[in-house]
Amino acid sequence: MRRIGAALVSLGAFLLAWKLVTVLGGLPPYILPAPEGVLERGVRAVNSGVLWEHTAVTLLEIVLGFAVGASAAVLTGIALGKSVLIERVLSPYIVAAQAVPILALAPLLDIWFGGGLLARVAICALIAFFPIAIATMVGIRAADPLLDEMLRSLGAGPAQRTRLLDIPSALPVIFGGLRVGVTLAVIGAVVAEWAGASTGLGILINIANFGLFDTPLMFVALAVLAIIGLAFYGLVVLAERRLVSH
């Protein structure tokens, strides 16, 4: 209860500060709309069905992209952590793929993957991949060698030791990577939409900004993205509480 209270107080203070800036600065809505103006625009967007149409597409991209990216990253991270040879061979490509700006890669991936949902899922997965793979690798390497020897003494083979020791002891670190990865997946979805899509919250931002000069609508889209990011982050934290018990 106290935590919820603190969150509400901080949200209230944020909205109040926002309102004060618009009033004291005398800013017109097309530069910085007031919070109640954004809310009113949001209600209209919900009622017309426009907001949900775009939100549903972006949500699907994030969920699929994060699921694909996180699964691939955890598997890759385990392989990287278990084998120095695999790390030597693969890590330059993984780091290079991360170092190249996703904004530059996105149009290319859009062409390669046929420009549809698949392309946007791929871009989303790629951007979430790196922090999760690296966190998994680091976590796997931190497994206690004394416990590994203990498991060997009980007859555990390599696959059993990975399941019983490496993965559970890496979980807290893997979840650190998942927290970062899930917020990046939100960015990935928007970037992917900008590279070639006709619906999605990224597209709604473009329409509001450059088509309609409807700044309050852009703020609505940004607010929804922020809420989506918070919600998925919260889900990851919830899963972490369930799975990490030490």
Add this chain to the structure above:
Amino acid sequence: MGSNPIPSGLGVDIDGVGARFPTPGGPLDALADLSLDVPAGSFTVVIGPNGCGKSTLLRLVAGLLEPSSGAVRVGGSPPRAGDGRVGIAFQQPRLVPWRSVLDNVALALELAGVAADERAGRATEALERVGLAGVAHLRPRELSGGMAQRAGLARALVTEPPVLLLDEPFSALDALTRETFDAELQRLWLDRPRTVILVTHSVAEAVALADRVVVLTPRPGRVARVVAVDLPRPRPADLTGDPRAAELAAEVRAALTSVRALELRPWAEAEGAA
């Protein structure tokens, strides 16, 4: 469990074994040409100076390490880690922190292929035998050092291995509590006899438990002396008043002192030269 035949142990034959490790400063011999015959069902205590390779010896018998030279045989054939013939309780208890005490003990059964519905019962029984039934559902971090060591002992005992290796099993306990647990260990062994090799630093513990005390030399470890302990069993926890025990302890202590002189000789020579 009643249906299992009680094993009385397998003999352990250590034949001219060397253990060499690569280090940045060149190869290091932990053991060199060590030979020791441990009869099936006997209680052997290995004692020696720090770093004489006692733990290395146990890892060789457990099949966790291949000898660099010579051969180790358990019941006539080389041990393989986890082949079910050897159980080991490590000096640090090595409990899995995210599993309860019970699940840590049951883990040994899981890896030995015991059916899931049998594991909890057998693990509970093993915990009862080491006096930990009351803490079965705690996490390892909630245990004292001595309790954690006993949990490690329960995990080694639960599969009823014919050979049990104990690496300073009660080192986390104070001397008095340790005597009590040594007496308990003797009772466990008399209940279900098997081959035991126990490593310790304590002369009193060695004499209280052993059929034979094996004194090792400093690194590279080899057998310096074997003292047969002919005290009748069951032995009391406190042997301080027993003249024969005092005699045997003095014998072990003398052997340890002479091997320690071996270890200190380079120091004495260096001082003489200076």
